[in-house]
Amino acid sequence: MTAIAVSPAFDHFAAIVGAKNVVGSPAELRTYECDGLLGYRVRPELVVLPGTTEEVAACVVLARELGMPVVPRGAGTGLSGGALPSEGCVVIGLARMKKILEVDLANRVARVQPGVINLDITRALQADGWYYAPDPSSQSVCTIGGNVAENSGGAHCLKYGFTVNHVLGLTLVTPDGAVVALGSQAGEPDVLGYDLTGVVVGSEGMTGIVTEVLVRILRSPQRTQTLFATFPSTDEAGDAVSRIIGAGIVPAAIEMCDALAIEAIVAATDVDWPLDVGALLLMDADGVEEEVDEVAARARTHVEAAGALEIRAPKDDAERLLAWKGRKAAFAAMGRISPNYYVQDGVIPRKEIGKVLREIAALGARAGLRVANVFHAGDGNLHPLVLYDGRIPGQEHAAEEVGGEILRVCLRYGGSVTGEHGVGHDKACYLGEQFSPDDLATMQMIRTTFDPERRFNPEKMFPTPRLCGDKPGAYVPHATETAGEAARG
Amino acid sequence: MTATAVSIAGVTPREIVTPRSIDELAAIVRELHDARKAFAFVGGGTALDLGNSPRALDVAVRTSALDAIVDYAPEDQTITVEAGATLADLDRVLARHGQMLPLDVADRERSTIGGVVATNRYGRRRQRYGTAKDLIVGVSIVRPDGVRARGGGKVVKNVAGFDLPKLAVGALGTLGAIATVTFRLYPIPEAARAVVLRFGREAALGAALHEMIVRRLEPESVALYDYRALVVTFAGTQRGTDAQARTLVDEIAPAHGVEAAPLSELERESYEQRERAVRRDGSWRFRVIAPPAEPVATAANAVPATPLAVPVAYPLLGIALHAHSEETLAAPPDAAPDWPVHDLRETVADRTHNRGHVVFDAIPAAARGLVDPWGPTPPSFALMRTLKQNFDPHGLCNPGRFIGGL
Numbered sequence A: 001m002t003a004i005a006v007s008p009a010f011d012h013f014a015a016i017v018g019a020k021n022v023v024g025s026p027a028e029l030r031t032y033e034c035d036g037l038l039g040y041r042v043r044p045e046l047v048v049l050p051g052t053t054e055e056v057a058a059c060v061v062l063a064r065e066l067g068m069p070v071v072p073r074g075a076g077t078g079l080s081g082g083a084l085p086s087e088g089c090v091v092i093g094l095a096r097m098k099k100i101l102e103v104d105l106a107n108r109v110a111r112v113q114p115g116v117i118n119l120d121i122t123r124a125l126q127a128d129g130w131y132y133a134p135d136p137s138s139q140s141v142c143t144i145g146g147n148v149a150e151n152s153g154g155a156h157c158l159k160y161g162f163t164v165n166h167v168l169g170l171t172l173v174t175p176d177g178a179v180v181a182l183g184s185q186a187g188e189p190d191v192l193g194y195d196l197t198g199v200v201v202g203s204e205g206m207t208g209i210v211t212e213v214l215v216r217i218l219r220s221p222q223r224t225q226t227l228f229a230t231f232p233s234t235d236e237a238g239d240a241v242s243r244i245i246g247a248g249i250v251p252a253a254i255e256m257c258d259a260l261a262i263e264a265i266v267a268a269t270d271v272d273w274p275l276d277v278g279a280l281l282l283m284d285a286d287g288v289e290e291e292v293d294e295v296a297a298r299a300r301t302h303v304e305a306a307g308a309l310e311i312r313a314p315k316d317d318a319e320r321l322l323a324w325k326g327r328k329a330a331f332a333a334m335g336r337i338s339p340n341y342y343v344q345d346g347v348i349p350r351k352e353i354g355k356v357l358r359e360i361a362a363l364g365a366r367a368g369l370r371v372a373n374v375f376h377a378g379d380g381n382l383h384p385l386v387l388y389d390g391r392i393p394g395q396e397h398a399a400e401e402v403g404g405e406i407l408r409v410c411l412r413y414g415g416s417v418t419g420e421h422g423v424g425h426d427k428a429c430y431l432g433e434q435f436s437p438d439d440l441a442t443m444q445m446i447r448t449t450f451d452p453e454r455r456f457n458p459e460k461m462f463p464t465p466r467l468c469g470d471k472p473g474a475y476v477p478h479a480t481e482t483a484g485e486a487a488r489g
Numbered sequence B: 001m002t003a004t005a006v007s008i009a010g011v012t013p014r015e016i017v018t019p020r021s022i023d024e025l026a027a028i029v030r031e032l033h034d035a036r037k038a039f040a041f042v043g044g045g046t047a048l049d050l051g052n053s054p055r056a057l058d059v060a061v062r063t064s065a066l067d068a069i070v071d072y073a074p075e076d077q078t079i080t081v082e083a084g085a086t087l088a089d090l091d092r093v094l095a096r097h098g099q100m101l102p103l104d105v106a107d108r109e110r111s112t113i114g115g116v117v118a119t120n121r122y123g124r125r126r127q128r129y130g131t132a133k134d135l136i137v138g139v140s141i142v143r144p145d146g147v148r149a150r151g152g153g154k155v156v157k158n159v160a161g162f163d164l165p166k167l168a169v170g171a172l173g174t175l176g177a178i179a180t181v182t183f184r185l186y187p188i189p190e191a192a193r194a195v196v197l198r199f200g201r202e203a204a205l206g207a208a209l210h211e212m213i214v215r216r217l218e219p220e221s222v223a224l225y226d227y228r229a230l231v232v233t234f235a236g237t238q239r240g241t242d243a244q245a246r247t248l249v250d251e252i253a254p255a256h257g258v259e260a261a262p263l264s265e266l267e268r269e270s271y272e273q274r275e276r277a278v279r280r281d282g283s284w285r286f287r288v289i290a291p292p293a294e295p296v297a298t299a300a301n302a303v304p305a306t307p308l309a310v311p312v313a314y315p316l317l318g319i320a321l322h323a324h325s326e327e328t329l330a331a332p333p334d335a336a337p338d339w340p341v342h343d344l345r346e347t348v349a350d351r352t353h354n355r356g357h358v359v360f361d362a363i364p365a366a367a368r369g370l371v372d373p374w375g376p377t378p379p380s381f382a383l384m385r386t387l388k389q390n391f392d393p394h395g396l397c398n399p400g401r402f403i404g405g406l
């Protein structure tokens, strides 16, 4: 690491974590200027990489003494600018805290450090037939700490619930530097008092730094059956989703891709999906063998009735995994069909999918931009990808505008401006369209319980005049984009 | 407007008001707040014994007239209801569409949505469906200062903003009144099977439970009655539930030398009756809560014998429920005033390496004030106090009733 300490605070932090765990040179700080939301960049004053809860607490106390804002950071794959630095802040990165501390099969919990990669929990357990359920598409690169902060979802959250349903307890370093145990300590199902664990999950790094997480682990199901179906358009695919859900079937996952998304995925991966279709659904049913067979057969009937062109079941596990790999690589695959894209994340009532996708296409067309869709259809959680060419003046701005209009459509249908990526920097201004000033003031009461000075991730989530006037900077590729699967997909 | 008398954890309010609309509820709360009067909310009155006696109580606000179904979207499996609607009201509406809110709370004709959420009530099917925390997707509240606020929304997936719904669950109305709640719903399973396993030895119980998990069965509920009869239910498709019941009866039980038999719907219902009794009867009622590997044995050994209602435990969750008559737990002449609560807590803490605790859902009038129904506060209590302070700086809203006197 560099010996040129740019910030006068460098030595203070180095005294806590060691000089090699403080990043201070402008060149190295560049990596930390943004997360997966690439249009915004702010250079932090310093980045520190503590290795223990005690070091985190000491760094938090020091930051407080120095009056520096704190921005926690996991792997930096967030898509809402949650880990975007604030002016003059210290970024506390948890990447070094990546131990699985304890697996307790008798109580069906695991205790992990925040820097553990999501998939590594399952990797550590799968030989014994256990797994950690929440599966964001970024699961091979994102951290549990980031998942906790965003309350991340994933395809199989349709049946199994989101991060919040799988986190039983936490260790939190609060903004005043105290180390506090929240929630369950060893798998006990309830604890006394307010559900602070439930509040910290999804609090986007504004309540403190999570330094340990007690997660629920599940026994893997007896069987998983995957169904793959194509449709003339997203209308029929949306109708199939409604029919399946409406019939009382609870699949593990139902994901949808539209024609553009299929084109990109086929170009980028080994899947042999047809290109002459309007949409496809990828569905998993899992559970007890006899039940899965029955449920899959029934879902198939509904898919047929909705007007499917072709229905396939993968012939073996390899083919099944390939299909899912295709789906999970979808964001990254966009690079094949567009120089740039803007990921949106909104939620609508799931019965409205067909209608809303048509409105979104119209919004894109009006702006002269294409919009690809690949999303968690069973939950009504849309991910429109607004495609643009950053070299053409005005296109990036137009793409952002379309993204914003999409959120307004979601709200008009009674939905939400974010289903899993968080509000962060990106959507702070839209939160004020979803909630009233009184709603937001009430949320501030919760926030200031933890952080009365509002020093943790200070410019996120809540709309402020300063934020809402901001314009995105020019597009520059970021490390996450060139990091294999993480690459914007 | 004074209706029938109520007593909240032993305290009788001076006045009872019954707002006719949420606007009226907000207006009343604001008025009380501005006049610095203490208030508490009352739903169906099924859990008024829970918690400490409020420090002050001028007015009880009944939610019974706020019982509208605000919005039901069967295709989306979500429903928004006012807090005073009862579980039975909801059951009736949902059943028409083959759906349910899977919170098996007894006394459905009286239990209101607001009350169930505020007390975080659950039953045996928590095994599959979780609690209100897992089912709530949105809430609107009237804050202690009379301001209305919303959190969450009407869609099943949503991470916009701080999670007010989670905070409303189990807060015992100390952060304001729950006005409306939005839930995600589940389809009523087409088939259900129940099996009973009878145990002589605790070791066999643990082994059989373990094998159920290892064999990847997916029970809807697992409840142990009187530390002897384990009732396992499966729900889902016909073939799926049949197959699981068969595996349990024909393979798992014999392998552990345990007697097992399918239960008819009638027999299962009789167990359900016992379960209701343990939630309703007895002047002492309490829950032992601990990591799942611990509490069944702990509770069985820690709790005085001859309970009034058959004890029920959920061994995969880590919960045991007991009900006792006043006499069973009556103190010996020379005992400390909080006996046997104190002993019970010590034993549970000891056997669970301080991971377990005991919550009293009901305490006889004679023991009120002598016994802390909640027990020692958790390490995060300072944050909880600040939270309460932020919402209710004047301490007017159900003051003192919650843990640590919040």
Ligand SMILES: Cc1cc2nc3c(=O)[nH]c(=O)nc-3n(C[C@H](O)[C@H](O)[C@H](O)COP(=O)(O)OP(=O)(O)OC[C@H]3O[C@@H](n4cnc5c(N)ncnc54)[C@H](O)[C@@H]3O)c2cc1C
Pocket (backbone or CB within 6 Å): A035, A036, A071, A072, A073, A074, A075, A076, A077, A078, A079, A081, A082, A083, A094, A114, A135, A136, A137, A138, A141, A142, A143, A144, A145, A146, A147, A148, A149, A150, A151, A152, A153, A154, A155, A204, A205, A206, A208, A209, A210, A211, A331, A332, A420, A421, A457, A480, A485, A486, A487, A488, A489
């Ligand atoms: C290709 C791709 C696919 C994705 N797919 C999904 C998906 O399917 N579902 C989904 O939900 N998300 C998805 N995401 C978004 C992202 O991966 C998740 O939000 C993830 O949880 C972020 O984890 P991270 O470690 O990268 O966190 P970061 O981006 O580093 O941080 C995210 C937020 O968490 C805070 N934070 C991080 N660590 C801590 C900590 N220890 N304590 C307190 N706060 C902390 C940060 O301050 C920030 O606000 C995807 C992203 C990419 C790039």
